[in-house]
Amino acid sequence: MFKESVLEKKIYYHDTDAGGVVYYANYLKHLEEGRTEYCAERGIDTGKFAEEGTYFVVAHIEVDYKASARYGQTIKVNTQIEKISRSSVVYLQTITKEDKLLIISHVTWVCVNSKFRPVSIPDEIKRALEK
Amino acid sequence: MFKESVLEKKIYYHDTDAGGVVYYANYLKHLEEGRTEYCAERGIDTGKFAEEGTYFVVAHIEVDYKASARYGQTIKVNTQIEKISRSSVVYLQTITKEDKLLIISHVTWVCVNSKFRPVSIPDEIKRALEK
Amino acid sequence: MFKESVLEKKIYYHDTDAGGVVYYANYLKHLEEGRTEYCAERGIDTGKFAEEGTYFVVAHIEVDYKASARYGQTIKVNTQIEKISRSSVVYLQTITKEDKLLIISHVTWVCVNSKFRPVSIPDEIKRALEK
Protein backbone atom coordinates (compact mmCIF):
# COMPACT_ATOMS: atom_id res chain seq x y z
CA MET A 1 0.00 0.00 0.00
CA PHE A 2 1.16 3.50 -0.80
CA LYS A 3 0.98 6.45 1.55
CA GLU A 4 -2.43 7.81 2.45
CA SER A 5 -3.62 11.38 1.97
CA VAL A 6 -6.08 12.90 4.46
CA LEU A 7 -8.43 15.82 3.78
CA GLU A 8 -10.60 17.39 6.49
CA LYS A 9 -13.98 18.80 5.47
CA LYS A 10 -16.67 20.55 7.49
CA ILE A 11 -20.27 19.75 6.60
CA TYR A 12 -22.42 22.71 5.55
CA TYR A 13 -26.14 22.94 4.71
CA HIS A 14 -25.41 22.51 0.98
CA ASP A 15 -24.04 19.01 1.75
CA THR A 16 -27.20 17.82 3.50
CA ASP A 17 -30.75 16.90 2.50
CA ALA A 18 -34.16 16.88 4.20
CA GLY A 19 -33.28 13.54 5.84
CA GLY A 20 -31.02 15.63 8.10
CA VAL A 21 -27.74 14.02 6.94
CA VAL A 22 -25.33 14.40 4.00
CA TYR A 23 -27.03 13.56 0.67
CA TYR A 24 -25.59 10.30 -0.72
CA ALA A 25 -24.28 11.86 -3.95
CA ASN A 26 -22.54 14.70 -2.14
CA TYR A 27 -20.00 12.35 -0.56
CA LEU A 28 -18.75 11.80 -4.12
CA LYS A 29 -17.77 15.48 -4.23
CA HIS A 30 -15.68 14.96 -1.10
CA LEU A 31 -14.15 11.85 -2.70
CA GLU A 32 -13.27 13.90 -5.83
CA GLU A 33 -11.56 16.46 -3.59
CA GLY A 34 -9.68 13.67 -1.81
CA ARG A 35 -8.29 12.27 -5.10
CA THR A 36 -7.34 15.74 -6.32
CA GLU A 37 -5.45 16.49 -3.11
CA TYR A 38 -3.79 13.04 -3.20
CA CYS A 39 -2.43 13.96 -6.64
CA ALA A 40 -1.60 17.57 -5.73
CA GLU A 41 0.47 16.40 -2.73
CA ARG A 42 2.52 14.32 -5.17
CA GLY A 43 3.00 17.20 -7.60
CA ILE A 44 0.51 15.93 -10.18
CA ASP A 45 -1.44 18.72 -11.83
CA THR A 46 -4.35 16.92 -13.50
CA GLY A 47 -5.50 20.24 -14.96
CA LYS A 48 -2.20 20.57 -16.86
CA PHE A 49 -2.46 17.05 -18.31
CA ALA A 50 -6.07 17.76 -19.33
CA GLU A 51 -4.87 20.76 -21.34
CA GLU A 52 -2.41 18.43 -23.10
CA GLY A 53 -5.20 15.97 -23.98
CA THR A 54 -4.68 13.34 -21.28
CA TYR A 55 -7.64 12.94 -18.95
CA PHE A 56 -8.55 10.77 -16.01
CA VAL A 57 -12.21 9.81 -16.01
CA VAL A 58 -14.14 7.86 -13.41
CA ALA A 59 -15.10 4.52 -14.98
CA HIS A 60 -16.42 2.65 -11.98
CA ILE A 61 -17.36 3.33 -8.38
CA GLU A 62 -18.44 1.12 -5.54
CA VAL A 63 -19.55 2.81 -2.34
CA ASP A 64 -20.64 1.34 1.00
CA TYR A 65 -22.60 3.74 3.20
CA LYS A 66 -22.10 2.66 6.83
CA ALA A 67 -23.11 5.76 8.78
CA SER A 68 -23.87 9.46 8.17
CA ALA A 69 -22.55 12.91 8.93
CA ARG A 70 -24.66 15.90 9.92
CA TYR A 71 -24.49 19.70 9.57
CA GLY A 72 -21.56 21.20 11.45
CA GLN A 73 -19.62 17.95 11.85
CA THR A 74 -16.13 17.44 10.44
CA ILE A 75 -15.27 14.45 8.28
CA LYS A 76 -11.95 13.07 7.06
CA VAL A 77 -11.52 11.85 3.51
CA ASN A 78 -8.74 9.24 3.50
CA THR A 79 -7.33 8.46 0.06
CA GLN A 80 -4.86 5.83 -1.01
CA ILE A 81 -4.06 3.81 -4.12
CA GLU A 82 -5.28 0.22 -4.23
CA LYS A 83 -3.89 -0.74 -7.63
CA ILE A 84 -2.24 0.81 -10.67
CA SER A 85 -2.47 -0.84 -14.09
CA ARG A 86 -1.35 0.24 -17.56
CA SER A 87 -4.24 2.65 -18.12
CA SER A 88 -6.17 2.64 -14.85
CA VAL A 89 -5.86 3.48 -11.18
CA VAL A 90 -8.06 2.13 -8.39
CA TYR A 91 -8.39 4.35 -5.34
CA LEU A 92 -9.43 3.05 -1.95
CA GLN A 93 -11.12 5.93 -0.17
CA THR A 94 -12.79 6.02 3.20
CA ILE A 95 -14.66 8.78 4.98
CA THR A 96 -14.47 8.85 8.75
CA LYS A 97 -15.87 11.03 11.55
CA GLU A 98 -13.94 10.94 14.83
CA ASP A 99 -12.56 7.53 13.83
CA LYS A 100 -16.01 6.16 13.05
CA LEU A 101 -16.19 4.72 9.54
CA LEU A 102 -18.92 6.34 7.42
CA ILE A 103 -17.98 5.37 3.87
CA ILE A 104 -15.75 2.81 2.13
CA SER A 105 -15.29 3.28 -1.60
CA HIS A 106 -13.34 1.94 -4.55
CA VAL A 107 -13.05 4.38 -7.43
CA THR A 108 -11.53 3.42 -10.78
CA TRP A 109 -9.95 6.11 -12.91
CA VAL A 110 -9.18 5.39 -16.53
CA CYS A 111 -6.60 7.43 -18.43
CA VAL A 112 -8.07 8.51 -21.79
CA ASN A 113 -7.18 10.74 -24.73
CA SER A 114 -9.39 13.52 -26.07
CA LYS A 115 -11.51 10.91 -27.93
CA PHE A 116 -12.17 9.12 -24.63
CA ARG A 117 -10.04 6.11 -25.72
CA PRO A 118 -7.97 4.45 -22.96
CA VAL A 119 -4.25 5.22 -23.18
CA SER A 120 -1.23 4.34 -21.02
CA ILE A 121 -0.82 6.48 -17.94
CA PRO A 122 2.17 8.81 -18.52
CA ASP A 123 5.25 7.46 -16.63
CA GLU A 124 5.66 10.78 -14.82
CA ILE A 125 2.20 10.40 -13.28
CA LYS A 126 2.63 6.71 -12.54
CA ARG A 127 5.83 7.35 -10.58
CA ALA A 128 4.24 10.24 -8.69
CA LEU A 129 1.09 8.26 -7.79
CA GLU A 130 3.25 5.53 -6.26
CA LYS A 131 4.96 7.91 -3.84
CA MET B 1 -44.65 42.27 -21.37
CA PHE B 2 -43.88 39.29 -23.57
CA LYS B 3 -45.43 35.86 -23.25
CA GLU B 4 -44.57 33.81 -20.18
CA SER B 5 -43.07 30.32 -20.20
CA VAL B 6 -44.00 27.86 -17.44
CA LEU B 7 -41.94 24.85 -16.31
CA GLU B 8 -43.20 22.35 -13.72
CA LYS B 9 -40.63 20.70 -11.45
CA LYS B 10 -41.02 18.11 -8.71
CA ILE B 11 -38.83 18.53 -5.63
CA TYR B 12 -36.51 15.59 -4.83
CA TYR B 13 -34.16 15.01 -1.90
CA HIS B 14 -31.21 16.46 -3.85
CA ASP B 15 -33.04 19.82 -3.92
CA THR B 16 -33.44 20.02 -0.15
CA ASP B 17 -31.21 20.57 2.86
CA ALA B 18 -31.28 19.64 6.55
CA GLY B 19 -33.64 22.58 7.20
CA GLY B 20 -36.29 20.39 5.52
CA VAL B 21 -36.90 22.71 2.57
CA VAL B 22 -35.23 23.47 -0.79
CA TYR B 23 -31.66 24.82 -0.32
CA TYR B 24 -31.54 28.50 -1.34
CA ALA B 25 -28.97 28.01 -4.11
CA ASN B 26 -30.88 25.12 -5.68
CA TYR B 27 -33.74 27.39 -6.77
CA LEU B 28 -31.16 28.99 -9.08
CA LYS B 29 -30.90 25.67 -10.91
CA HIS B 30 -34.66 25.73 -11.46
CA LEU B 31 -34.36 29.33 -12.67
CA GLU B 32 -31.62 28.28 -15.15
CA GLU B 33 -33.93 25.56 -16.46
CA GLY B 34 -36.76 28.10 -16.77
CA ARG B 35 -34.64 30.46 -18.91
CA THR B 36 -33.39 27.58 -21.07
CA GLU B 37 -36.95 26.40 -21.73
CA TYR B 38 -38.12 29.98 -22.41
CA CYS B 39 -35.47 30.15 -25.14
CA ALA B 40 -36.06 26.61 -26.43
CA GLU B 41 -39.81 27.32 -26.85
CA ARG B 42 -38.83 30.25 -29.10
CA GLY B 43 -36.42 28.17 -31.17
CA ILE B 44 -33.26 29.62 -29.59
CA ASP B 45 -30.50 27.05 -29.18
CA THR B 46 -28.07 28.72 -26.76
CA GLY B 47 -25.74 25.71 -27.12
CA LYS B 48 -25.39 26.39 -30.87
CA PHE B 49 -24.57 30.08 -30.31
CA ALA B 50 -22.02 29.07 -27.64
CA GLU B 51 -20.25 26.88 -30.23
CA GLU B 52 -20.09 29.94 -32.50
CA GLY B 53 -18.52 32.06 -29.75
CA THR B 54 -21.57 33.99 -28.52
CA TYR B 55 -22.45 33.33 -24.91
CA PHE B 56 -25.04 34.52 -22.44
CA VAL B 57 -23.64 34.86 -18.94
CA VAL B 58 -25.47 35.79 -15.76
CA ALA B 59 -24.16 39.21 -14.66
CA HIS B 60 -26.60 40.06 -11.89
CA ILE B 61 -29.30 38.37 -9.84
CA GLU B 62 -31.75 39.61 -7.27
CA VAL B 63 -33.87 37.03 -5.49
CA ASP B 64 -36.62 37.44 -2.89
CA TYR B 65 -37.37 34.30 -0.91
CA LYS B 66 -41.00 34.51 0.28
CA ALA B 67 -41.80 30.90 1.16
CA SER B 68 -40.35 27.41 0.69
CA ALA B 69 -41.05 24.11 -1.04
CA ARG B 70 -40.56 20.67 0.48
CA TYR B 71 -39.72 17.17 -0.73
CA GLY B 72 -42.39 15.72 -3.02
CA GLN B 73 -44.08 19.05 -3.79
CA THR B 74 -44.38 20.45 -7.31
CA ILE B 75 -43.29 23.97 -8.15
CA LYS B 76 -43.84 26.11 -11.23
CA VAL B 77 -41.03 28.22 -12.67
CA ASN B 78 -42.61 31.17 -14.51
CA THR B 79 -40.25 32.98 -16.89
CA GLN B 80 -40.77 36.16 -18.84
CA ILE B 81 -38.65 38.97 -20.23
CA GLU B 82 -38.62 42.24 -18.30
CA LYS B 83 -36.32 44.22 -20.59
CA ILE B 84 -34.05 43.74 -23.61
CA SER B 85 -31.17 46.14 -24.29
CA ARG B 86 -28.37 46.13 -26.88
CA SER B 87 -26.27 43.50 -25.09
CA SER B 88 -28.37 42.41 -22.12
CA VAL B 89 -31.64 40.75 -21.22
CA VAL B 90 -33.42 41.01 -17.87
CA TYR B 91 -35.65 38.07 -16.96
CA LEU B 92 -38.45 38.33 -14.42
CA GLN B 93 -38.86 34.85 -12.96
CA THR B 94 -41.15 33.68 -10.22
CA ILE B 95 -41.51 30.30 -8.57
CA THR B 96 -44.95 29.33 -7.32
CA LYS B 97 -46.51 26.34 -5.55
CA GLU B 98 -50.26 25.92 -6.02
CA ASP B 99 -50.49 29.65 -6.79
CA LYS B 100 -48.56 30.61 -3.65
CA LEU B 101 -45.58 32.82 -4.47
CA LEU B 102 -42.28 31.35 -3.23
CA ILE B 103 -39.66 33.30 -5.17
CA ILE B 104 -39.45 36.53 -7.19
CA SER B 105 -36.25 37.07 -9.14
CA HIS B 106 -34.65 39.39 -11.64
CA VAL B 107 -31.80 37.82 -13.60
CA THR B 108 -29.61 39.79 -15.99
CA TRP B 109 -27.95 37.99 -18.88
CA VAL B 110 -25.16 39.71 -20.76
CA CYS B 111 -24.24 38.62 -24.28
CA VAL B 112 -20.46 38.19 -24.51
CA ASN B 113 -17.85 36.93 -26.95
CA SER B 114 -15.27 34.25 -26.18
CA LYS B 115 -13.13 36.86 -24.36
CA PHE B 116 -16.09 37.65 -22.08
CA ARG B 117 -16.49 41.14 -23.66
CA PRO B 118 -20.09 42.39 -24.04
CA VAL B 119 -21.34 42.29 -27.64
CA SER B 120 -24.68 43.08 -29.30
CA ILE B 121 -27.28 40.34 -29.02
CA PRO B 122 -27.64 38.73 -32.49
CA ASP B 123 -30.83 40.05 -34.18
CA GLU B 124 -32.09 36.50 -34.70
CA ILE B 125 -32.07 35.93 -30.92
CA LYS B 126 -33.51 39.36 -30.13
CA ARG B 127 -36.50 38.77 -32.38
CA ALA B 128 -37.06 35.28 -30.98
CA LEU B 129 -36.84 36.46 -27.33
CA GLU B 130 -39.55 39.05 -27.99
CA LYS B 131 -42.06 36.44 -29.20
CA MET C 1 -37.96 -9.21 -13.49
CA PHE C 2 -40.60 -6.67 -12.56
CA LYS C 3 -41.84 -3.90 -14.83
CA GLU C 4 -39.44 -1.08 -15.63
CA SER C 5 -40.07 2.61 -15.02
CA VAL C 6 -38.62 5.20 -17.43
CA LEU C 7 -37.91 8.85 -16.63
CA GLU C 8 -36.75 11.33 -19.27
CA LYS C 9 -34.43 14.12 -18.17
CA LYS C 10 -32.88 16.99 -20.11
CA ILE C 11 -29.32 17.93 -19.22
CA TYR C 12 -28.79 21.54 -18.06
CA TYR C 13 -25.62 23.44 -17.17
CA HIS C 14 -26.03 22.59 -13.48
CA ASP C 15 -25.61 18.90 -14.36
CA THR C 16 -22.27 19.39 -16.12
CA ASP C 17 -18.69 20.21 -15.13
CA ALA C 18 -15.69 21.84 -16.80
CA GLY C 19 -14.92 18.53 -18.54
CA GLY C 20 -17.92 19.39 -20.76
CA VAL C 21 -20.04 16.41 -19.68
CA VAL C 22 -22.32 15.51 -16.76
CA TYR C 23 -20.40 15.45 -13.43
CA TYR C 24 -20.12 11.86 -12.15
CA ALA C 25 -22.00 12.51 -8.89
CA ASN C 26 -24.89 14.27 -10.62
CA TYR C 27 -26.04 11.06 -12.32
CA LEU C 28 -26.85 9.87 -8.78
CA LYS C 29 -29.44 12.64 -8.55
CA HIS C 30 -31.06 11.31 -11.73
CA LEU C 31 -30.95 7.80 -10.23
CA GLU C 32 -32.66 9.09 -7.04
CA GLU C 33 -35.39 10.62 -9.21
CA GLY C 34 -35.76 7.33 -11.10
CA ARG C 35 -36.29 5.35 -7.89
CA THR C 36 -38.76 7.93 -6.54
CA GLU C 37 -40.80 7.79 -9.75
CA TYR C 38 -40.66 3.98 -9.80
CA CYS C 39 -42.27 4.06 -6.34
CA ALA C 40 -44.70 6.87 -7.14
CA GLU C 41 -46.00 4.97 -10.20
CA ARG C 42 -46.82 2.08 -7.85
CA GLY C 43 -48.58 4.32 -5.33
CA ILE C 44 -45.76 4.30 -2.77
CA ASP C 45 -45.33 7.62 -1.00
CA THR C 46 -41.89 7.35 0.62
CA GLY C 47 -42.44 10.77 2.21
CA LYS C 48 -45.51 9.45 4.09
CA PHE C 49 -43.59 6.42 5.42
CA ALA C 50 -40.73 8.72 6.49
CA GLU C 51 -43.20 10.73 8.58
CA GLU C 52 -44.25 7.47 10.25
CA GLY C 53 -40.63 6.58 11.08
CA THR C 54 -39.85 4.10 8.28
CA TYR C 55 -37.07 5.21 5.97
CA PHE C 56 -35.29 3.81 2.96
CA VAL C 57 -31.60 4.68 2.96
CA VAL C 58 -29.01 3.92 0.32
CA ALA C 59 -26.57 1.38 1.80
CA HIS C 60 -24.54 0.43 -1.27
CA ILE C 61 -24.06 1.60 -4.83
CA GLU C 62 -22.10 0.24 -7.74
CA VAL C 63 -21.95 2.37 -10.86
CA ASP C 64 -20.32 1.68 -14.25
CA TYR C 65 -19.74 4.79 -16.32
CA LYS C 66 -19.70 3.73 -20.00
CA ALA C 67 -20.27 7.01 -21.84
CA SER C 68 -21.34 10.59 -21.09
CA ALA C 69 -24.13 13.05 -21.76
CA ARG C 70 -23.67 16.72 -22.63
CA TYR C 71 -25.59 19.97 -22.15
CA GLY C 72 -28.91 19.99 -24.00
CA GLN C 73 -29.09 16.24 -24.53
CA THR C 74 -31.92 14.09 -23.17
CA ILE C 75 -31.25 10.98 -21.13
CA LYS C 76 -33.53 8.17 -19.99
CA VAL C 77 -33.32 6.78 -16.46
CA ASN C 78 -34.54 3.16 -16.57
CA THR C 79 -35.41 1.71 -13.17
CA GLN C 80 -36.35 -1.81 -12.22
CA ILE C 81 -36.08 -4.05 -9.18
CA GLU C 82 -33.34 -6.67 -9.21
CA LYS C 83 -34.07 -8.28 -5.85
CA ILE C 84 -36.23 -7.79 -2.75
CA SER C 85 -35.23 -9.25 0.63
CA ARG C 86 -36.70 -8.89 4.11
CA SER C 87 -35.26 -5.45 4.78
CA SER C 88 -33.57 -4.45 1.52
CA VAL C 89 -34.28 -3.75 -2.12
CA VAL C 90 -31.73 -3.82 -4.94
CA TYR C 91 -32.51 -1.61 -7.91
CA LEU C 92 -30.99 -2.16 -11.34
CA GLN C 93 -30.88 1.24 -13.00
CA THR C 94 -29.46 2.21 -16.35
CA ILE C 95 -29.12 5.59 -18.01
CA THR C 96 -29.36 5.69 -21.79
CA LYS C 97 -29.16 8.35 -24.50
CA GLU C 98 -30.85 7.48 -27.80
CA ASP C 99 -30.46 3.78 -26.92
CA LYS C 100 -26.76 4.18 -26.16
CA LEU C 101 -25.90 2.87 -22.70
CA LEU C 102 -24.23 5.51 -20.51
CA ILE C 103 -24.57 4.10 -17.00
CA ILE C 104 -25.33 0.74 -15.36
CA SER C 105 -25.94 0.80 -11.63
CA HIS C 106 -27.00 -1.39 -8.75
CA VAL C 107 -28.37 0.53 -5.79
CA THR C 108 -29.25 -1.14 -2.47
CA TRP C 109 -31.90 0.43 -0.29
CA VAL C 110 -32.21 -0.68 3.32
CA CYS C 111 -35.42 -0.12 5.26
CA VAL C 112 -34.62 1.41 8.66
CA ASN C 113 -36.42 2.87 11.66
CA SER C 114 -35.76 6.31 13.12
CA LYS C 115 -32.65 4.95 14.90
CA PHE C 116 -31.25 3.78 11.54
CA ARG C 117 -31.73 0.10 12.54
CA PRO C 118 -32.78 -2.27 9.70
CA VAL C 119 -36.43 -3.33 9.91
CA SER C 120 -38.70 -5.46 7.71
CA ILE C 121 -40.07 -3.67 4.68
CA PRO C 122 -43.81 -3.02 5.32
CA ASP C 123 -45.91 -5.58 3.37
CA GLU C 124 -47.85 -2.80 1.68
CA ILE C 125 -44.62 -1.47 0.14
CA LYS C 126 -43.29 -4.92 -0.72
CA ARG C 127 -46.42 -5.78 -2.67
CA ALA C 128 -46.40 -2.42 -4.46
CA LEU C 129 -42.70 -2.67 -5.39
CA GLU C 130 -43.33 -6.04 -7.04
CA LYS C 131 -45.98 -4.64 -9.37
Add this chain to the structure above:
Amino acid sequence: MFKESVLEKKIYYHDTDAGGVVYYANYLKHLEEGRTEYCAERGIDTGKFAEEGTYFVVAHIEVDYKASARYGQTIKVNTQIEKISRSSVVYLQTITKEDKLLIISHVTWVCVNSKFRPVSIPDEIKRALEK
Protein backbone atom coordinates in the same frame (compact mmCIF):
# COMPACT_ATOMS: atom_id res chain seq x y z
CA MET D 1 -18.10 48.33 9.63
CA PHE D 2 -17.38 45.27 11.73
CA LYS D 3 -14.41 42.99 11.32
CA GLU D 4 -14.22 40.86 8.19
CA SER D 5 -13.91 37.08 8.07
CA VAL D 6 -11.96 35.44 5.24
CA LEU D 7 -12.38 31.86 4.00
CA GLU D 8 -10.11 30.31 1.35
CA LYS D 9 -11.64 27.74 -0.99
CA LYS D 10 -10.10 25.73 -3.80
CA ILE D 11 -12.25 25.16 -6.88
CA TYR D 12 -12.93 21.51 -7.78
CA TYR D 13 -14.76 19.98 -10.76
CA HIS D 14 -18.02 19.82 -8.78
CA ASP D 15 -17.99 23.64 -8.59
CA THR D 16 -17.75 24.13 -12.35
CA ASP D 17 -20.02 23.67 -15.36
CA ALA D 18 -19.54 23.00 -19.08
CA GLY D 19 -18.84 26.71 -19.61
CA GLY D 20 -15.45 25.97 -17.99
CA VAL D 21 -15.99 28.21 -14.96
CA VAL D 22 -17.78 27.99 -11.60
CA TYR D 23 -21.57 27.53 -12.03
CA TYR D 24 -23.40 30.69 -10.92
CA ALA D 25 -25.43 28.96 -8.17
CA ASN D 26 -22.38 27.25 -6.68
CA TYR D 27 -20.88 30.56 -5.51
CA LEU D 28 -23.89 30.69 -3.15
CA LYS D 29 -22.56 27.57 -1.43
CA HIS D 30 -19.27 29.38 -0.86
CA LEU D 31 -21.20 32.38 0.47
CA GLU D 32 -23.11 30.09 2.88
CA GLU D 33 -19.79 28.72 4.11
CA GLY D 34 -18.47 32.28 4.53
CA ARG D 35 -21.43 33.30 6.73
CA THR D 36 -21.17 30.11 8.80
CA GLU D 37 -17.46 30.71 9.44
CA TYR D 38 -18.10 34.40 10.24
CA CYS D 39 -20.49 33.21 12.97
CA ALA D 40 -18.29 30.32 14.14
CA GLU D 41 -15.32 32.70 14.59
CA ARG D 42 -17.54 34.75 16.93
CA GLY D 43 -18.67 31.71 18.91
CA ILE D 44 -22.16 31.55 17.36
CA ASP D 45 -23.38 28.00 16.83
CA THR D 46 -26.33 28.41 14.45
CA GLY D 47 -26.97 24.67 14.69
CA LYS D 48 -27.56 24.97 18.46
CA PHE D 49 -30.03 27.85 18.01
CA ALA D 50 -31.83 25.84 15.30
CA GLU D 51 -32.34 23.00 17.80
CA GLU D 52 -33.90 25.54 20.17
CA GLY D 53 -36.31 26.77 17.48
CA THR D 54 -34.54 29.94 16.34
CA TYR D 55 -33.48 29.90 12.71
CA PHE D 56 -31.78 32.26 10.32
CA VAL D 57 -33.21 32.03 6.82
CA VAL D 58 -32.06 33.81 3.69
CA ALA D 59 -34.81 36.25 2.70
CA HIS D 60 -33.09 38.23 -0.03
CA ILE D 61 -29.93 38.08 -2.11
CA GLU D 62 -28.37 40.40 -4.63
CA VAL D 63 -25.31 39.16 -6.46
CA ASP D 64 -23.09 40.91 -9.03
CA TYR D 65 -20.97 38.54 -11.10
CA LYS D 66 -17.89 40.47 -12.25
CA ALA D 67 -15.48 37.70 -13.25
CA SER D 68 -15.12 33.91 -12.91
CA ALA D 69 -12.95 31.28 -11.27
CA ARG D 70 -11.78 28.05 -12.91
CA TYR D 71 -10.88 24.52 -11.81
CA GLY D 72 -7.82 24.43 -9.56
CA GLN D 73 -7.88 28.14 -8.67
CA THR D 74 -8.24 29.39 -5.10
CA ILE D 75 -10.84 31.98 -4.16
CA LYS D 76 -11.35 34.03 -1.01
CA VAL D 77 -14.79 34.52 0.48
CA ASN D 78 -14.77 37.81 2.42
CA THR D 79 -17.67 38.23 4.83
CA GLN D 80 -18.69 41.20 6.90
CA ILE D 81 -21.87 42.66 8.36
CA GLU D 82 -23.43 45.58 6.55
CA LYS D 83 -26.37 46.16 8.88
CA ILE D 84 -28.14 44.60 11.85
CA SER D 85 -31.80 45.31 12.59
CA ARG D 86 -34.24 43.91 15.15
CA SER D 87 -34.88 40.67 13.27
CA SER D 88 -32.55 40.79 10.28
CA VAL D 89 -28.88 40.89 9.35
CA VAL D 90 -27.46 42.07 6.03
CA TYR D 91 -24.12 40.56 5.05
CA LEU D 92 -21.80 42.17 2.54
CA GLN D 93 -19.82 39.35 0.98
CA THR D 94 -17.27 39.47 -1.80
CA ILE D 95 -15.38 36.70 -3.56
CA THR D 96 -11.91 37.51 -4.81
CA LYS D 97 -9.14 35.66 -6.67
CA GLU D 98 -5.63 37.03 -6.18
CA ASP D 99 -7.17 40.41 -5.29
CA LYS D 100 -9.35 40.43 -8.40
CA LEU D 101 -13.00 40.97 -7.53
CA LEU D 102 -15.24 38.17 -8.85
CA ILE D 103 -18.46 38.60 -6.87
CA ILE D 104 -20.14 41.28 -4.74
CA SER D 105 -23.20 40.21 -2.81
CA HIS D 106 -25.66 41.43 -0.22
CA VAL D 107 -27.43 38.65 1.65
CA THR D 108 -30.27 39.28 4.08
CA TRP D 109 -30.87 36.82 6.90
CA VAL D 110 -34.12 36.95 8.81
CA CYS D 111 -34.40 35.44 12.28
CA VAL D 112 -37.53 33.26 12.48
CA ASN D 113 -39.21 30.84 14.86
CA SER D 114 -40.23 27.29 13.97
CA LYS D 115 -43.35 28.64 12.20
CA PHE D 116 -41.15 30.82 9.98
CA ARG D 117 -42.41 34.03 11.68
CA PRO D 118 -39.81 36.82 12.13
CA VAL D 119 -38.63 37.20 15.73
CA SER D 120 -36.04 39.40 17.43
CA ILE D 121 -32.48 38.23 17.10
CA PRO D 122 -31.37 36.86 20.51
CA ASP D 123 -29.15 39.46 22.27
CA GLU D 124 -26.38 36.90 22.67
CA ILE D 125 -26.15 36.52 18.88
CA LYS D 126 -26.50 40.24 18.20
CA ARG D 127 -23.56 41.05 20.48
CA ALA D 128 -21.44 38.28 18.95
CA LEU D 129 -22.22 39.34 15.37
CA GLU D 130 -21.04 42.87 16.12
CA LYS D 131 -17.60 41.72 17.27
